[in-house]
Amino acid sequence: MSRVGKKPISIPDKIKISYKDRVITVQGEKGVLKRSIHPMIDLKIKDGIINVAMIKDDRIGRSLQGLTRSLVANMITGVNKGFERVLEINGIGYRAEASGGSIVFNLGYSHPIKFDLPEGISVAIDRNNVIKLAGIDKEKLGLTAAAIRQLRPPEPYKGKGIKYAEERIRRKAGKTGVK
Numbered sequence: 601m602s603r604v605g606k607k608p609i610s611i612p613d614k615i616k617i618s619y620k621d622r623v624i625t626v627q628g629e630k631g632v633l634k635r636s637i638h639p640m641i642d643l644k645i646k647d648g649i650i651n652v653a654m655i656k657d658d659r660i661g662r663s664l665q666g667l668t669r670s671l672v673a674n675m676i677t678g679v680n681k682g683f684e685r686v687l688e689i690n691g692i693g694y695r696a697e698a699s700g701g702s703i704v705f706n707l708g709y710s711h712p713i714k715f716d717l718p719e720g721i722s723v724a725i726d727r728n729n730v731i732k733l734a735g736i737d738k739e740k741l742g743l744t745a746a747a748i749r750q751l752r753p754p755e756p757y758k759g760k761g762i763k764y765a766e767e768r769i770r771r772k773a774g775k776t777g778v779k
Contacts, residue, residue, distance in 0.1 A: 605665030609650040609673050612680055617650070619643050624672060628679030630736045631720070635675060641668045678736035685745040687731040691760035694752070695728035703731070707752040707762070715751065718744060730765075 611617060616627040622637045637643060640661050644651045652669040654661035677683070689696060689707075697704045703723060705713040717723060721735040721744050731748065735741040745764070754761035756772045763769060 603666075605652050605654075605662065605669045607669065609652075609669065609676065611645075611648045611650065611676065615676055615680060617645060617676075619645055624675070626672075626675040626679050628676075630679050630682050633675045633679055633737060635671060637668060638664050640664055643668075643672070674738045678738055682734055682736050683738045683741050685733045685741055686765035687733070687745060687748060687762055688765055689729040689731070689762050690754065691752075691758075694760065696725055696731055697728070698723050698725050703748070705751060708760075713751055715748060731762075 612628075614629060618625045618627075619637075622639065624635055624637060624643060626633045640655050641664050642653045642655055644653055650672060652665050652672070654665050689705075691708060693706065694708060695706050702714055702716045703725070705715060707713060718740060720737055721733055721741060724732040724734070726732070733741055733745055733748075735744075749762045749764065752761045754763040754767075754769045756770060757774055759769045759771065
């Protein structure tokens, strides 16, 4: 059985949860999130605690139990506290500027790149090279951060490009000259 899936999820006082027709809705200070639940999984909400139960105990049911428990816990954390992801831009002349609901990047290409942010994701840019993305949906935030990183992934020789703040780039030695 899934160790993660068996853990109960406690519901904070300010959070309202409704579960109807296999759709869970989590409402909190920061917003509202909805997600449909797989038919092999059932949620039991009682006394401020959510338990995730399998309808059929098999390999797929066990894996879906742990996944569903993590997704519901992230929804509760998101509407209560929110999530943040930090990216750094390294390279001479590489920078980013926020303009409305989009970010304009100068990443060494012959043209600037305009990246439109999805709904629910906000951005703050420090010193033109530190991008702080924030939102209540962890999945959408991670996909947005990955799409921004993909515009110019870090290269291993000088480390130029966009990387996550906690990411460490393994550096390679360059060419060696003939003596």
